[in-house]
Amino acid sequence: MTTSQHQSLSLKTFLNLPPTQPESEYINGQIIQKPMPKARHSRLQTKLLQAINAVAEDAQLAYGFSELRCTFGDRSLVPDIAVFSWERIVFDASGEPVDDVQQAPDWVIEILSPQQSPNRVAGKLLHCLQYGSQMGWLVDPGDRSILVFQPQREPGLYEGSTPLPQFAKLSLTLTCDRIFGWLQMTPPNR
DSSP: OEEEEOTTOOHHHHHTSOOOSSOEEEETTEEEEOOOOOHHHHHHHHHHHHHHHHHHTTTTSEEEEESOOEEETTEEEOOSEEEEEGGGSOBOTTSOBOSOBOSOOSEEEEEOOTTSOHHHHHHHHHHHHHTTOSEEEEEETTTTEEEEEOTTSOOEEEOTTSBOOOOTTOOOOOBHHHHHHTTOOOOOOO
């Protein structure tokens, strides 16, 4: 993760900078480049999005977006997964979601990469809760746990087969065992 400080860089100036690969975020006047996702991170992100959208999209309950820039509260964040209730998704006149999201997601999921600071990522989730998110997950593939943040509650650490708190609108029961089980793939026969 790369951090660069600019003395008088404003959020507006940051948003006018050319995009980076991987994406950069604007937090407390600093530009912080997200780490490039690796295989386990990418697999968990894809499988979580598939599970969420399988129960949410057709029923128009919610939608999970991958790497969607969300700008609110003088920050511009790019969560690994940003889930919005269907009624909070802003659509244009043709029925397509607008590109510039100016609100906190309802549910934010961050998958910890080895080079990321857990406290910095937890701080992003707390910022989201401060601006209206209903839930934040900090997924740690290293120790196979998920730290869950919810408004007005102590964070909860989940492991094993204990069901994780659900996003209110979705009938989706997930456990750490199930989520981290997605990392297992069958190698080809040679």
